[in-house]
Amino acid sequence: MITQKINDSIYFHKTLIIDIETVPLSGDWHELPEALQKHWLHKSGFLSLNEAEKTDPAYAFRNRAGIYAEFGKIVCIGMGFITKQDEKHVIRLKSICNDNEQALLQEFCDTLHSFERQHKDVLLCGHNIKEFDIPYICRRLLINNMPLPRTLDLAGLKPWQVVHQDTLELWRFGDHKHYTSLDLIALVLGLPSSKSDIDGSMVGEVYWQNGDLERIAAYCLKDIYTTALVYLRLKGCKDIYPEAVYA
Template sequence: MRGNIPIPELPRGEDVWIMVVVTSVRDRRTQQGKRFCDALALNATGSIALKIWSEVLDACKEIHPGLWGLTGRLDNYQDRPQFVVAEYRPITIEQYREHQGVDPVLPLAYTMDIETLALPDFRERVGLQLERTMRLGNMRLEQQQRYLEDIAAEEERCYQLGALSATSGRIVCLAVHVGPVPELEIEGVEHNQSEHVFGIDADGYEEDEKRALTGFLNLLKDFDPDTDEIVGHNILSFDLPFIFQRCLVNNIRVQPFIDLSEFHVRGVFDTMHHWWLGSKRFVSLDDIAWALGIESSKTAEAEGSKVFEMYQADKLAQIREYNLNDVRVTRRIYERMVACFGR
């Protein structure tokens, strides 16, 4: 039996053996109730989906994330390659290094958060929009009351809300923590962690949005949605679309590395969705942190609703630190969720 073949070069329909890091395992059931596992694995040459049927699971010990030697053959499922496992056994770090020639490649979690502001030019546009909405009778009753009581105040309120849309807002700060995926620790392999901030530098000076976006994209240039994860709170509905929409506005040529049209979006862990077990309901990051006993990222001076005020007061360093603290809190919530619910 041939073995140690690079994953992209695996032959179809031929029994082979490979050494991999299994990064995730999910129990499934067939329509007849038989257990099987879908798993993901990678090594220095690439990544591959695994299928482990009940007969193999019954014959071998329980499989979990870690280092494994696999035998089986490459097949196709829904036009995607998968490795159908015939046998698996745990291997040591020394065995892996001997055959791969390098340390195991471990999946990474990119925990991120963005802070946004309304575009200066939107201030003029918002007044015209409100006037037109009022004239056409399309304004909600409560907004009509605010508008008629104080037009300038309602215009200012709507202007600041422009930060929530990529058509009227921009990214002022984007923070990312890069670290290992929780619950996947291999003895003898270093687990490096790092923090990165784009948009506001370490000295508190603002950077151009296009430069910030380019820096972020460069950080994630090796992101693999089949093994790595982008982590954040409400990132499926807000942060990720906003980032790529602003790439479009800034004429940055990029192929989005996630597909939000998928039913289960590969490579994304949204803590808000996981709190609701996949349901698209809202809960704030601060409320989850409080429930889990995690110190809030909010302070009397810094929170999301005060970013505009902080920016006007030239407190860019405080915005940067608040953005980072949001990411740190999100990372801790992510670790707790993975420890309790799995991936």
């Protein structure tokens, strides 16, 4: 049985919970360079598209491109870490939003470097972070000609050498047959949902049609908070229910 003290020292203070919100590179398919359009047509040929997407490449691009780092970009990164404040656990939450992806990534890297200076071995945590968030951030850093922070430089490591905490991986218990959403895990564990007026499939529309980064950031931080609660439960800390504190 892991004691409260060990949980605090190992899993809390050096664990940075992150989540990213991504959108297609352009709100209009016709504004894409011709070469990128051709690559998208090739890529989309391997996707399970619905009938409307099959007949309209622009529609397919709007719906699908945001999840691929070659055809999308990051518009928001949410972060949170669990700590103690006035003898009670809280999760401190912060979001970074910017239309300029390079500026957004630089601010994220600066924040991560600051966290690395405070903690020798930083652990990143998130839902499906190993297959989506971390690779996406790394690819977009390289596309923007930016260096990888130490915490994200995972090249050459075996899967079991990557110590970052993935709540999807923890929930699977070795079963890799299917994906389980964060919202579903939270529901069956009796934890509050991260969903509100939007979900991940709507982020591109909210961004390109409404330009509402504030709404996207609020959704992202709800995901961070729910991830923290799920992570604590999966680590056996069922009596810890931290209050959200927003930066």
